[in-house]
Amino acid sequence: FSPEAIFRVAQAISKEARAFWNENLKKKKYYTFYGLNCLSPTLDLMRHPLWARNQEPFGEDPYLSGALAAKYVAGIQGMDQHYVRVAATCRHFAVHGGPEFKSDSFDAKVSQRDLYMSYLPNFKMCVAAGAMGLMCAKNKVNGVPSCANEKLLRGLARNTWNFKGFIMSDSLAIQNLQGAHKYTTSAKE
Numbered sequence: 608f609s610p611e612a613i614f615r616v617a618q619a620i621s622k623e624a625r626a627f628w629n630e631n632l633k634k635k636k637y638y639t640f641y642g643l644n645c646l647s648p649t650l651d652l653m654r655h656p657l658w659a660r661n662q663e664p665f666g667e668d669p670y671l672s673g674a675l676a677a678k679y680v681a682g683i684q685g686m687d688q689h690y691v692r693v694a695a696t697c698r699h700f701a702v703h704g705g706p707e708f709k710s711d712s713f714d715a716k717v718s719q720r721d722l723y724m725s726y727l728p729n730f731k732m733c734v735a736a737g738a739m740g741l742m743c744a745k746n747k748v749n750g751v752p753s754c755a756n757e758k759l760l761r762g763l764a765r766n767t768w769n770f771k772g773f774i775m776s777d778s779l780a781i782q783n784l785q786g787a788h789k790y791t792t793s794a795k796e
Contacts, residue, residue, distance in 0.1 A: 617682025673732030696740030697733035712787040
């Protein structure tokens with residue numbers, strides 16, 4: 608639970624990722640996972656000990672998770688004002704962590720109080736720390752898929768938190784708008 612240790616770990620990860628990228632650039636190797644977008648920190652709150660991905664997030668406390676995320680962002684992106692070593696992407700926005708076997712269709716039912724007191728503070732701190740990316744989750748939040756949730760993505764992240772970075776989807780989350788969620792009626796929509 609040491610923010611300084613998280614900072615040092617993130618620095619080490621980013622230096623290795625940048626070196627890996629530089630080496631592959633010389634060899635003209637351009638493959639998936641060879642870029643400079645680090646898909647972390649994972650900010651899902653660990654709410655159940657039997658959830659399959661407990662090793663990924665920082666824990667169950669939104670404040671501590673956000674404080675660690677802020678240090679992680681600083682370490683992974685570097686401290687240079689003009690150059691980013693590796694882009695940090697806060698994920699999975701938001702209220703992720705339902706049953707893993709249902710993650711493509713899960714609808715997280717959460718009160719406004721729990722949403723704003725539990726599930727969003729760590730993301731707000733991650734964005735405030737300057738993270739370049741935000742990954743929307745596969746699941747729904749109160750009936751609306753995270754990756755189509757105007758209230759969360761545009762209203763909160765873009766307009767309220769003034770997030771200027773990129774927003775990307777979790778794997779298959781866009782296809783699931785039509786598929787598992789039945790939120791759209793066609794791929795084009």
